[in-house]
Amino acid sequence: MPDWWGVRMPSGATGEPPGDQVGRSTGGPHPHHIVAAVLGLAVLVALAVSGVVPDLGPGGTSAQGAVGAPATSTAPGTGATAYASPGPSSTPPGSTEPPGPLTVVGLGDSVPSADTCGCTGYVEQVGSRLQRLTQRPWVVHNDATGGWTTTDVADDLLTSPTRGHLADADLVIVQVGANDFDLGSVADRGCMPAATSDCWSATIAGLRDGLTRIIHDVRLIDTRPDLRIAVLGYWNVTLDGAVGRALGSDFVLGSDALTRLVNTTVAQVAAGTGAVYVDAYTPLKGELGDRDPTDDLLEDGDHPNATGHTLLSTAVIDGLADDGAVSAWRQLPR
Numbered sequence: 609m610p611d612w613w614g615v616r617m618p619s620g621a622t623g624e625p626p627g628d629q630v631g632r633s634t635g636g637p638h639p640h641h642i643v644a645a646v647l648g649l650a651v652l653v654a655l656a657v658s659g660v661v662p663d664l665g666p667g668g669t670s671a672q673g674a675v676g677a678p679a680t681s682t683a684p685g686t687g688a689t690a691y692a693s694p695g696p697s698s699t700p701p702g703s704t705e706p707p708g709p710l711t712v713v714g715l716g717d718s719v720p721s722a723d724t725c726g727c728t729g730y731v732e733q734v735g736s737r738l739q740r741l742t743q744r745p746w747v748v749h750n751d752a753t754g755g756w757t758t759t760d761v762a763d764d765l766l767t768s769p770t771r772g773h774l775a776d777a778d779l780v781i782v783q784v785g786a787n788d789f790d791l792g793s794v795a796d797r798g799c800m801p802a803a804t805s806d807c808w809s810a811t812i813a814g815l816r817d818g819l820t821r822i823i824h825d826v827r828l829i830d831t832r833p834d835l836r837i838a839v840l841g842y843w844n845v846t847l848d849g850a851v852g853r854a855l856g857s858d859f860v861l862g863s864d865a866l867t868r869l870v871n872t873t874v875a876q877v878a879a880g881t882g883a884v885y886v887d888a889y890t891p892l893k894g895e896l897g898d899r900d901p902t903d904d905l906l907e908d909g910d911h912p913n914a915t916g917h918t919l920l921s922t923a924v925i926d927g928l929a930d931d932g933a934v935s936a937w938r939q940l941p942r
Contacts, residue, residue, distance in 0.1 A: 640830070664723045708747035710937060712738070713777045714786040715770075715822070716762050718754030718911060719920075721776035725906065726913035731781055733921035738779075741925070741939040749773035757787045765825045774829045778937070780871075782822060782925065783840035785870055791846045794866060795859040803866040816873050823881040836933045837883040838924055841871035849902030851909025862899055886927040891919040927942025 654658055656852040714720045714731035722729025728736075735748035751770045753760070761784050762858050764770050774780065793799045799807035823837055844852065846863045855858055878885035892912075902909075904916035912920060928934050 613916070616646040636652045643722050643740055674821075675865065680689055699887060709747045709845050710742070710778040710940075711747045711749065711773070712781065713770075713773045714748070714750040714752045715764070715780060715782045715826075716752040716840075717756045717787055718752075718781045719786075720781060720840075721752035721754055722917060723754050724908075724911050725913060725917060727917060730912075730920035730924065733917060734779075734781065734924050737921060737925055738928075738934070738937065741934055742940075744937060744940065746843060747907065749777075750820040752783070756784060756789055758784050758815055758822065759788075762818055762821050762825065763831065765822065771829055774826055777826075777830050777835065779834070779907075779928070779933070780826050780830075780837045781840070782819070782837065782883075783842075784822075785819065785874065785940075786842055786845040787933050788815050788818070789845060789866070791863075794846055794862040795856065796862070797858060800862060800865060802862070802869045808866060808869065812869065812873055815870065816877055819877040820875065822883060823877070824882055834936065836931070837881075838927060839874055839878045839883045840886040840888045840920070843889050843901055845870055847909040848893075849905050849909050851902075851905075851907075884927050884931045884933070885925050888920055892916060906923070 619745070712731065712735050714729075718724060720731050722731070729750070731750050731752070732748050735746040738744075739746045751764065751773060753764075756764075761782070765774070789808070793807050796807065799805045802808055819839065823839070826837060827835065844863055845867045846852070847855065847859075852863060856875065867889065871887070875885045877883070889897070892904055893899050901916070904912055904919060906913050925934070
């Protein structure tokens with residue numbers, strides 16, 4: 609499309625100079641008028657190139673116009689507006705793209721996976737509750753699997769599906785460790801007290817190292833400084849409620865002591881790695897351990913039912929609120 613007086617004509621223009629105002633008459637062209645027009649145009653082009661006339665750049669735009677902004681000019685005698693081609697982006701300088709949904713990823717064993725519950729697990733509940741609390745959409749990826757140990761979770765961080773979920777995570781929930789232990793010795797008096805027994809020392813050391821590795825590797829995948837990692841303990845690493853009591857007082861005392869030892873280890877790892885420790889013991893067992901969790905467990909006495917998962921989701925939300933995470937997510941741009 610031809611330019612006229614340095615201005616690109618709009619689509620559909622003929623390319624002819626408009627009307628009699630630019631040297632065209634009804635008596636036909638006059639050579640000296642054409643020569644004068646050509647010379648005048650050449651002078652204007654030379655002045656524009658040299659910078660003497662700064663407002664006459666290519667397309668009639670100012671040399672000081674913002675890159676990517678739709679610069680405009682008016683063709684002489686027409687009142688028609690010509691738009692310079694915008695740059696790669698028409699987003700005004702300093703503006704940001706609308707943020708997408710936030711993401712929570714669940715890692716661990718059968719408790720966070722909730723695959724035996726037939727209910728909405730606490731990881732998914734946390735996503736729904738955060739959506740209401742922060743007024744932002746949340747996406748949940750639950751990569752927990754029943755029966756997994758800390759080693760299994762650490763190895764899973766090497767797989768592409770889980771790594772892809774973690775790459776954009778805002779919150780990672782980890783609950784694992786109960787399956788690390790040979791629980792056949794829980795009722796063995798020779799393994800009491802649990803905190804000083806050789807029965808558990810090697811496994812406790814492995815739990816500490818495994819959790820530390822998991823949190824470290826998660827941070828290698830998702831390097832954003834505002835990533836939150838919540839690590840849960842247990843109300844019991846084995847059977848509890850009526851099912852646990854049926855196995856005798858030694859089993860009840862031994863399992864409770866081992867659970868407290870596991871929770872102390874998990875809390876220490878969380879403190880040492882900058883993660884948020886979530887107390888799962890108190891919601892189901894009470895601060896003194898004298899609450900009966902039977903009604904919050906499935907018939908197997910091992911896994912939480914719907915009410916148990918609600919208690920755990922509340923514990924996670926409370927822990928994140930105390931850490932300031934909920935408030936921070938609420939204040940993110942919408």
